[in-house]
Amino acid sequence: MISAAPHLADRLKQVSESRTTRISTLAQTLRRQGRDIISLAVGEPDFPTPEPIIDATQRALADQQTRYGPVPGEPILREQLAEAFASFGYDRDNILVTNGAKQALYSLFQVLCDPGDEVILTRPCWVSFTEQIKLAGATPVLVEAAADFQLDPECIARAVTARTCAILVNSPNNPTGAIYEPSALAETARLAADRGIYLISDEAYHAFTYDGREHHMVLASSPDPRRVITVRSFSKHFNMTGFRLGYVAADKAIVLALARLQSHLTGNVCSFAQYGALAALRMDPAIVAQRRAALQNRRDTAEALVRTLFPCSHGAGAFYLFPDVNACLRAGETSEDLAERLLNRAGVAVVPGEAFHGPGHIRISYGIDETLLRRAFKNIKEVL
Ligand code: PMP
Ligand code: GLU
DSSP, X not given: OOOOOOOOOHHHHTOOOOHHHHHHHHHHHHHHTTOOOEEOOSSOOSOOOOHHXXXXXXXXXXXXXXXXXXXXXXXXXXXXXXXXXXXXTOOGGGEEEESHHHHHHHHHHHHHOOTTOEEEEEESOOHHHHHHHHHTTOEEEEEEOOGGGOXXXXXXXXXXXXXXXXXXXXXXXXTTOOOOOHHHHHHHHHHHHHHTOEEEEEOTTTTOBOTTOOOOOGGGGOSOGGGEEEEEESTTTTTOGGGOOEEEEOOHHHHHHHXXXXXXXXXXXXXXXXXXXXXXXXXXXXXXXXXXXHHHHHHHHHHHHHHTTSOOOOOOBTTEEOOBOGGGOOTTOOHHHHHHHIIIIIOEEOEEGGGGTOTTBEEEEOOSOHHHHHHHHHHHHHHO
């Protein structure tokens, strides 16, 4: 039978597939075919999901927490999440539980942006931001980062137009591992408040700050907290990537609007998974602290190894490094080609900078054990 090309909406034609998810799937497929692949590609440390989370999820299943639930999330979970925001006067109505931070962000752009509106963000940036903004009919306006991939509030101020509806910041940052200076975040928050635009703060990695640094909440530095929307995730914080659990903390009117959309989009997030999330919030914080310490050691190892090959900014947070590979590219070669060469010849999966609007770089996720990290870099060195 002849299969005709499907007719697809224009909306989808201008959006490309997520390269982070594509490369990690490719690495898994190659492994299944028997290839020895070390993946430094996906943003997912190799730690298991902590037992208290598994136990609580299993108990919830046994207790038949398997039905439709309230669209914005289980009340008990929303209440528990609101506690971290109590000093801002938040209660459970300021919280919406989502299918990962990914869906939280998607829904936010749908709720905040009209066609033709603009959202300002700093590049390099996580793959899905620009595509989600386009899916809402809006335009992503990419501004350059300052030195060491820091936030540049002046550059952001220059990019604001009458069509700007939101500024998006992400600290700790994917793909660079940078943590933004609180002063730059405060200046950006002031700018958003002065201009009456929303400041979306993607804090998916807020648990991963190293060298004793505290996470800085953007909400705390805004003269108008109603303009700040915080997005967080259980995925990396508690090694629950497959649970698909994130949340938005925001002004109640925004949460209501998001819930209205969610009531047509997904309904509630998986009921029993939310009980796993509740257990995550209540478990001994030492579990996450130990993992953070282990990741800091891996960061030290990875950074030292990367710097024997490429110039690389310090990875202060998250679990990514974003080295500059320009000096290692052959004539005409892009970082995308280099990533392919590393996969085929070194058996090491990395994500090319192009995926993050940062060509000339590769993203290294160092969430794997140190022996594997060392072997990956030995292989890369041989190929280079
Ligand atoms: N924001 C950033 C910056 C990310 O790197 C990711 C991927 N972990 C997400 C949001 C989405 O995370 P999730 O949907 O797994 O909660
Ligand atoms: N956010 C992670 C990453 O950047 C997971 C994959 C994705 O959803 O993009 O690798």
